[in-house]
Amino acid sequence: MARLGDICIQITDGSHNPPMGVEQSNYLMLSSKNIDDDHITFNDPRYLSQEDFEAENKRTNIKPNDLLITIVGTIGRVAIVPNSLTEFCVQRSVAVLKPKPEMVYNRFLMYYLQNMRPYLEQESRGVAQKGIYLKQLSNLSIILPPLDEQRKIAAVLDKVSDLIAKRRQQLDKLDELIKARFVEMFGDEHHLDDWNCVSVGEVADICVGVVIKPTQYYTDQGGVPAFRSLNIGAMTIKNADWVYFTKEGHEKNKKSIVCENDVLVVRSGAPGTACVVTKEFSGYNAVDIIIAHPNIEKINSVFLAMFTNMPHGMNQIREKTGGAAQQHFNVGGYKELTVILPPIELQNQFAAFVEQTEKTKTTISESLQQLETLKKALMQEYFG
Numbered sequence: 385m386a387r388l389g390d391i392c393i394q395i396t397d398g399s400h401n402p403p404m405g406v407e408q409s410n411y412l413m414l415s416s417k418n419i420d421d422d423h424i425t426f427n428d429p430r431y432l433s434q435e436d437f438e439a440e441n442k443r444t445n446i447k448p449n450d451l452l453i454t455i456v457g458t459i460g461r462v463a464i465v466p467n468s469l470t471e472f473c474v475q476r477s478v479a480v481l482k483p484k485p486e487m488v489y490n491r492f493l494m495y496y497l498q499n500m501r502p503y504l505e506q507e508s509r510g511v512a513q514k515g516i517y518l519k520q521l522s523n524l525s526i527i528l529p530p531l532d533e534q535r536k537i538a539a540v541l542d543k544v545s546d547l548i549a550k551r552r553q554q555l556d557k558l559d560e561l562i563k564a565r566f567v568e569m570f571g572d573e574h575h576l577d578d579w580n581c582v583s584v585g586e587v588a589d590i591c592v593g594v595v596i597k598p599t600q601y602y603t604d605q606g607g608v609p610a611f612r613s614l615n616i617g618a619m620t621i622k623n624a625d626w627v628y629f630t631k632e633g634h635e636k637n638k639k640s641i642v643c644e645n646d647v648l649v650v651r652s653g654a655p656g657t658a659c660v661v662t663k664e665f666s667g668y669n670a671v672d673i674i675i676a677h678p679n680i681e682k683i684n685s686v687f688l689a690m691f692t693n694m695p696h697g698m699n700q701i702r703e704k705t706g707g708a709a710q711q712h713f714n715v716g717g718y719k720e721l722t723v724i725l726p727p728i729e730l731q732n733q734f735a736a737f738v739e740q741t742e743k744t745k746t747t748i749s750e751s752l753q754q755l756e757t758l759k760k761a762l763m764q765e766y767f768g
Contacts, residue, residue: 386487389522394482397455397518398474399440411437416454416477419461421498422545424452424469432473440473444480449490451481453497456515459508460501462494479521488526492534495541496526499763527767537766544759551752558745562619562738566690569726569734573695576724585719588647588688589677592715593640593670601633608634610669611642613650616659618693619738629669640670645685649674649692655713656701658692660685674718684728686735691723 389395399413413430432440446452448467454460456477474480483490497504508514528534571578584590593611594601607628615622629637642648644666650657651673661668678685691697704717 386526386528387522388481388524388526391487391493391526391528392481392483392522394445394480395518395522396444396480398444398476398478398480400476401436401440407431409433409437410471412472413475414452414472414478415475416457416461419452419454419463419478421461422463422494422549424463424466430475437471437473441471444473446472446474446480447482451483451490451494451497453479453481453521455479455518455521457513459514459516460498460504462497464490464494477515479518481521487531488528489531489534489538491538491542493526495538495763496767499767500524541759541762541766544755544762548752548755548759551748551755554748555745555752558741558748559619562690562741563694565737566694566734569730570691570696570724573699576696576722579724579726581722582725583719584676584688584721584723587679587683587723587725589679590715590719591639591675591677592651593673593675594637595672598627598671601629601637603628603630603633607631608667608669609665610671611648611665611673612671613653613657613673616648616650616657616673618657619659619689621659621662621665627671634669637669640675642666642668642670642675643677645678645680647676647678647685647689647692649676649713649718651714652712655705656692656698658689658697660689674713674715676718682728683723683725684731684735686738687726687731688723690734690738692721697721697723 409431411432411434412426413432414424414426415430418425418427418429446465448465448469450465451462452465452474453462454477481493483493504516505514507520508516529537598610607630609626610629612625612627614625634641642661642665644661644663646661648659648661648670676688678688692701700721701713701717704720705713
């Protein structure tokens with residue numbers, strides 16, 4: 385048994401200073417949203433000037449094979465810095481760990497800390513946003529088998545993690561296939577004039593979910609699930625973290641009850657992200673999101689949602705989006721959105737292609753879930 389602070393040369397949090405308006409440079413500033421288990425993503429990175437990077441790098445000195453762990457907000461995601469990633473810094477939501485190689489194998493430690501996520505979340509502090517202090521991290525107790533055994537354990541978990549990564553890549557490629565098929569059938573965002581164009585409001589009835597004090601309708605005692613922006617992904621429903629309306633609140637807000645084939649669009653945070661309500665989620669309520677009831681004789685729901693998610697729709701949405709701290713898209717903006725209107729038969733043909741592709745994605749997703757369950761079981765076996 386050893387303290388994390390004793391098996392690491394350094395445990396440091398990232399910069400407490402936000403990037404200062406640099407549009408793009410050679411120096412990345414990553415946050416907790418860029419750290420996922422086993423890997424680092426580059427979705428919406430921020431940038432630093434060379435001067436700010438040099439000042440920050442002097443303090444954290446991040447190198448390949450260091451560990452990055454999220455310590456604010458979503459706590460306990462851990463990844464190793466790859467050899468290909470240099471000249472970057474992290475925000476304060478991420479801590480940098482430099483393991484002592486003579487005591488602990490970095491990949492063993494990565495998996496060990498991933499397994500401790502429930503404990504770290506339980507020990508987090510804060511009101512508006514919870515976090516783990518560096519002192520708490522340093523005092524974590526780590527069970528250390530001999531280095532040879534650490535490497536063997538990590539090798540087994542690496543094999544499962546590699547399979548998980550391959551499944552995720554397969555899903556990403558299928559998403560790209562759907563996008564490519566859309567462009568093949570309907571052209572790119574620069575050729576909207578090749579088709580008859582209308583406003584979304586001409587082919588769909590648009591309303592909005594509950595906006596004024598929706599929490600007055602919430603209940604912890606069962607109730608009716610309600611969509612929020614975090615339940616909406618691009619062409620997918622995130623079936624977790626639901627809030628629930630009382631039956632009375634649900635009845636009082638009938639206008640925001642969603643039906644099968646409705647298109648739901650995010651207003652705040654990631655404006656324009658859209659999905660289609662499937663039969664399983666018909667009858668749910670909705671909070672502060674745009675709800676479109678398409679005229680299915682004129683426009684296919686899957687086609688409308690895909691158009692919204694593609695650059696065809698997103699470029700227009702960005703022009704209509706306001707807000708500095710949090711981007712916001714209003715109902716009027718979606719009503720006015722210009723959408724192409726190909727023959728309904730062609731739209732239905734695209735929707736059928738999406739349906740077949742989604743079946744393949746479902747099979748891969750089930751395999752992915754099984755692998756993730758296996759990984760958790762193995763980590764529990766190895767680490768307790």
